[in-house]
Amino acid sequence: MLKLENVNCGYGSVEAVHNVSFEVPSASVFALLGPNGAGKTSTIMAIMGHVDVHGGRIFLEGEDITRRRAIDRVGLGISLVPEGRQLFSDLTVDENLTAGGYARPIARDAVKRDRVFSYFPRLFERRTQLAASLSGGEQQMLAIGRALMAEPRLLLVDELSLGLMPKMVDLCLAALLQLKREGMTIVLVEQNTARALDVADQVCVLSSGVQVYQGTATEAKAAGSMFATFLGVNESV
Known part of the structure; x- marks a missing residue:
């Protein structure tokens, strides 16, 4: 690869x-x-x-x-989960995921989002929360999820x-x-x-x-x- x-x-x-x-x-x-x-x-x-x-x-x-x-x-x-997560702290979980999929057709966003939530159910529970309000572990999950949105x-x-x-x-x-x-x-x-x-x-x-x-x-x-x-x-x- x-x-x-x-x-x-x-x-x-x-x-x-x-x-x-x-x-x-x-x-x-x-x-x-x-x-x-x-x-x-x-x-x-x-x-x-x-x-x-x-x-x-x-x-x-x-x-x-x-x-x-x-x-x-x-x-x-190729997609990157950066050191320190580097999330958009003033955006919600859902909005961070949307940003991660910017290079792919928007029509697939729902499918990709569901895939992320299948790995990290906790993100689904917090999808309307601001990234800044998440725990460190939840932020890392979101950073991985955001990278996965680029497929x-x-x-x-x-x-x-x-x-x-x-x-x-x-x-x-x-x-x-x-x-x-x-x-x-x-x-x-x-x-x-x-x-x-x-x-x-x-x-x-x-x-x-x-x-x-x-x-x-x-x-x-x-x-x-x-x-x-x-x-x-x-x-x-």
Whole structure:
């Protein structure tokens, strides 16, 4: 579904990621891990088209999208759940969902909305509330739901568990696994390494913008403390 080939990316003249290469199979969860400042967000923002690619190439199902605009990538089937959720706080749940579907025919809005509510029934109960009035977990559900309104085939999720209670993390991860079962491909940036390894099929670790590990989640778990050193921590994951 997705392939990065020796990608260098960053902001203006500042390069945040150096020669990163990986492939993400269709209908899988690919975890992008690493310490703060490792370049994880820069990488997925480059995939989305929001960060300059200075070198290398990005492919979606074999098509080179390296120079495609972000709006074009949405049309090709890529959608982003950004770090910090970045909802329209003064709009309702329903209005945020409508905004997420702006790049798709409005005639399908009801079908897409029903699909979101099937994953997150709590959003249906709160559909007329302002996004600002929701709990952190509900806001994360809405951020995922808003991204799904674009009908993606590749979903990029940045720091899903950040600031959430464990129960809410469970609900959001369960939704991602259901999406995977239905054929969606997911790239997950996650600070909670143990939870990421529980849901991921494959793992890539970045450190200071450089790729330092790649393998299956099963292999990463088996590596234990050795794998933890790639993450810049002193204990087993």
